[in-house]
Amino acid sequence: MSPPEDHARAQAGFNRLRTWLLEEAAPLWSTAGVDADGLFEELIGLDGRPVSAPRRARVQPRQLYALTVARRLGASIDQALLQRGLRAFLARYVRSDGLVRTLIDADGRVLDDRAALYDQAFVLLALANLRALVGPPAEASAIALREAIFTAFRHADAGFWSMDPPPAELLSNPHMHLLEACLAWMEAGGDPQWAQAAEAIVRLALDRFIDPMCGGALKEFFADGWAPAMGQPGRVVEPGHQFEWAWLLLRWSRLASGRPHVLAARVAAMRLIRIGEERGVDPVRNVALNGLLDDFSRFDGEARLWPQTERIKAWALAASQVGGPWWDTVAMAIEGLELYLQTSTPGLWFDRMTVGGALVEAPAPASSFYHIVCAIETLGHALDEAARDGDEASSGPRALPIQRTA
Numbered sequence: 001m002s003p004p005e006d007h008a009r010a011q012a013g014f015n016r017l018r019t020w021l022l023e024e025a026a027p028l029w030s031t032a033g034v035d036a037d038g039l040f041e042e043l044i045g046l047d048g049r050p051v052s053a054p055r056r057a058r059v060q061p062r063q064l065y066a067l068t069v070a071r072r073l074g075a076s077i078d079q080a081l082l083q084r085g086l087r088a089f090l091a092r093y094v095r096s097d098g099l100v101r102t103l104i105d106a107d108g109r110v111l112d113d114r115a116a117l118y119d120q121a122f123v124l125l126a127l128a129n130l131r132a133l134v135g136p137p138a139e140a141s142a143i144a145l146r147e148a149i150f151t152a153f154r155h156a157d158a159g160f161w162s163m164d165p166p167p168a169e170l171l172s173n174p175h176m177h178l179l180e181a182c183l184a185w186m187e188a189g190g191d192p193q194w195a196q197a198a199e200a201i202v203r204l205a206l207d208r209f210i211d212p213m214c215g216g217a218l219k220e221f222f223a224d225g226w227a228p229a230m231g232q233p234g235r236v237v238e239p240g241h242q243f244e245w246a247w248l249l250l251r252w253s254r255l256a257s258g259r260p261h262v263l264a265a266r267v268a269a270m271r272l273i274r275i276g277e278e279r280g281v282d283p284v285r286n287v288a289l290n291g292l293l294d295d296f297s298r299f300d301g302e303a304r305l306w307p308q309t310e311r312i313k314a315w316a317l318a319a320s321q322v323g324g325p326w327w328d329t330v331a332m333a334i335e336g337l338e339l340y341l342q343t344s345t346p347g348l349w350f351d352r353m354t355v356g357g358a359l360v361e362a363p364a365p366a367s368s369f370y371h372i373v374c375a376i377e378t379l380g381h382a383l384d385e386a387a388r389d390g391d392e393a394s395s396g397p398r399a400l401p402i403q404r405t406a
Contacts, residue, residue, distance in 0.1 A: 006137045007386060010383060018074075033366060038088035040376040056121040060085070070373055086126075086134065099152060101141075104238075122177060123142075124178070128188045152164040158226065169233070218237070231299040239280025240280075244313070252265060276314065306371040316330050320386045337375070
């Protein structure tokens with residue numbers, strides 16, 4: 001069990017992050033981060049000014065999600081800004097078949113009309129979180145998009161292709177975000193098909209994405225039929241995704257209580273967290289790395305911002321749900337993320353840390369905001385749950401058996 005001071009240290013870290021969000025980040029990204037048409041900027045320079053760039057579809061719903069969650073956490077975000085952003089996005093990105101195109105330029109011209117599963121998943125996630133503001137049309141739009149996804153992307157064996165038209169390889173990552181969206185709709189009281197889709201993705205992750213031949217790590221790239229891709233792509237293991245999948249599997253195991261694969265999902269989640277922490281975190285820099293190979297050698301020793309947020313989410317949920325002595329690790333993960341938030345203009349972030357520990361000065365990508373805000377909300381809920389349970393100490397740890405990595 002965690003000493004009270006570890007929980008207090010994590011709570012203090014949450015308080016700092018929430019203050020940064022409410023007082024610095026949300027005010028900046030809800031003003032400078034929004035253009036005259038209501039769409040969201042891709043980048044803000046370290047001087048606080050937006051940087052013109054093509055607009056990826058995924059960024060728009062991610063910003064809608066991030067600002068909606070920030071509003072839930074107490075930020076002064078006008079409901080009209082969110083509604084306008086949703087209207088602007090739907091008007092410019094939705095194709096005639098109901099799917100969302102990949103890329104437009106700053107003037108609204110289509111640059112890439114293909115549809116990516118990854119992008120569709122974030123639209124579903126945004127709609128789930130906007131439901132309280134938008135009402136029934138959000139659910140109707142989500143159901144229509146879900147059906148379009150199933151029609152365009154479904155793979156004959158299991159899961160989904162990553163693009164329409166299909167590419168040569170299969171990817172685990174879009175499934176992760178589709179699972180995230182399904183869980184959001186389960187939590188929002190959506191219809192039973194969300195739970196069915198979520199369980200199918202969990203089973204695919206347990207059966208195919210997680211490779212028992214490398215200690216239970218989760219892989220990224222697959223050939224048709226869901227065997228690991230040939231060569232180096234089939235060996236890539238991303239620490240950030242070990243944490244992120246673990247967080248999702250723990251969430252699903254609670255929402256799907258009583259289903260056949262719940263225990264397997266929880267055990268797999270704890271194994272993924274251990275792999276991410278023991279193999280994928282540099283203890284000198286206190287950051288999660290970009291990439292490993294399946295023998296756990298370093299493939300990419302730089303450290304982007306987003307894996308730091310996933311480290312927080314996974315350990316916080318494990319500490320609150322499983323009850324292990326991990327609040328000190330949560331606090332360390334928070335402190336690792338905070339390294340990236342020390343910018344000259346408050347409310348921005350650095351996206352990359354070099355192998356030597358230097359933070360690369362470059363415009364802040366809007367896409368990171370989703371990761372940060374999700375981590376803050378997840379952390380807050382986990383801390384509240386632990387506090388309600390008496391800081392998990394009264395009943396002792398409820399740790400699951402963990403297979404240690406070799």
